Amino acid sequence: MHFNYLKFEKRDKIGILTLNRPEALNALNEGVFKELACFLSSKEIIQSIRVLVITGEGKAFVAGADIKAMQEYSPQAAYDFSEIGKQVFDQIANLEIPVIAAINGFALGGGLELALSCDIRVASEKARLGLPEVNLGLIPGFNGTQRLPRLAGAGNAMYLMMLGEGITAGEAYQLGIVQKLAPPETLLEVSLELAEKVASKGPNAVKLIKVMVRKGLELPGKDAGKMESKEFGRLFKEDQSEREEGISAFLEKRKPNW
Numbered sequence: 001m002h003f004n005y006l007k008f009e010k011r012d013k014i015g016i017l018t019l020n021r022p023e024a025l026n027a028l029n030e031g032v033f034k035e036l037a038c039f040l041s042s043k044e045i046i047q048s049i050r051v052l053v054i055t056g057e058g059k060a061f062v063a064g065a066d067i068k069a070m071q072e073y074s075p076q077a078a079y080d081f082s083e084i085g086k087q088v089f090d091q092i093a094n095l096e097i098p099v100i101a102a103i104n105g106f107a108l109g110g111g112l113e114l115a116l117s118c119d120i121r122v123a124s125e126k127a128r129l130g131l132p133e134v135n136l137g138l139i140p141g142f143n144g145t146q147r148l149p150r151l152a153g154a155g156n157a158m159y160l161m162m163l164g165e166g167i168t169a170g171e172a173y174q175l176g177i178v179q180k181l182a183p184p185e186t187l188l189e190v191s192l193e194l195a196e197k198v199a200s201k202g203p204n205a206v207k208l209i210k211v212m213v214r215k216g217l218e219l220p221g222k223d224a225g226k227m228e229s230k231e232f233g234r235l236f237k238e239d240q241s242e243r244e245e246g247i248s249a250f251l252e253k254r255k256p257n258w
């Protein structure tokens with residue numbers, strides 16, 4: 001697969017996807033979205049890794065949607081672009097394996113929305129995050145108005161979106177937007193260590209946790225709890241060798257082999 005805006009590298013069970021448009025701070029245009037959609041649809045790649053880490057080349061993770069490209073949009077084109085971005089970010093949110101955002105620098109507007117669609121965020125201590133669309137007379141258009149309040153609460157989300165000021169990685173950590181901080185020079189290493197830890201756990205259990213949390217957030221609490229019990233019960237069917245191996249390994253005081 002040849003890409004103009006993406007780089008992909010596999011290290012054992014971990015995939016590293018780098019947004020590679022540093023001259024425009026990795027701003028998202030239709031070309032970037034097309035390539036992302038193509039990459040995320042590749043079953044062969046996704047099924048060959050257990051965790052995907054997404055990061056950016058240069059000083060930005062992603063500085064947002066491409067402002068230059070948006071200048072001439074008609075209402076229909078703006079709607080379509082918003083839908084394209086949402087579909088791609090939903091592909092990330094619904095990807096069967098966990099996705100970790102390694103935020104190496106600016107994660108602004110659509111860039112933060114990309115990070116929000118990932119499952120876990122690790123940020124460089126020097127990164128800046130924010131939803132500055134209001135400064136352009138815009139609103140977040142790739143589900144940021146929905147994902148941020150679910151992650152950080154409505155008050156924090158409104159504060160960030162209405163003021164449009166960036167925050168430091170440390171502030172994002174305090175708000176629960178970022179789960180781990182790392183010095184800039186070891187960000188990838190720290191993110192990969194985290195990815196390897198996740199990759200060493202029961203792979204189907206990890207996938208199921210992602211589905212439970214994602215689906216559960218869309219359901220009334222009672223239904224979400226029922227869904228969990230049903231899936232928990234299913235893990236005890238006879239053909240669930242992962243559970244058998246996990247429990248046997250614990251009782252035999254050895255590492256599970258899955």
Ligand code: CO8
Pocket residue numbers: 023024025027063064065066067068070078079081082106108109110111132133136138139140141142
């Ligand atoms: N789009 C296009 N080009 C960009 C973007 C962007 N979002 N951000 C930076 N660039 C370009 C700059 O124009 C510049 O290009 P050139 O060298 O050709 O002039 C190059 O990248 C380097 O940028 P700077 O010189 O500005 O670098 P600085 O280090 O001085 O500043 C900043 C870095 C602070 C990140 C600054 O570039 C900036 O403020 N960028 C814009 C951030 C922003 O407002 N992002 C939100 C965009 S809106 C959005 O994401 C909406 C999403 C929803 C869309 C819904 C569908 C319609």
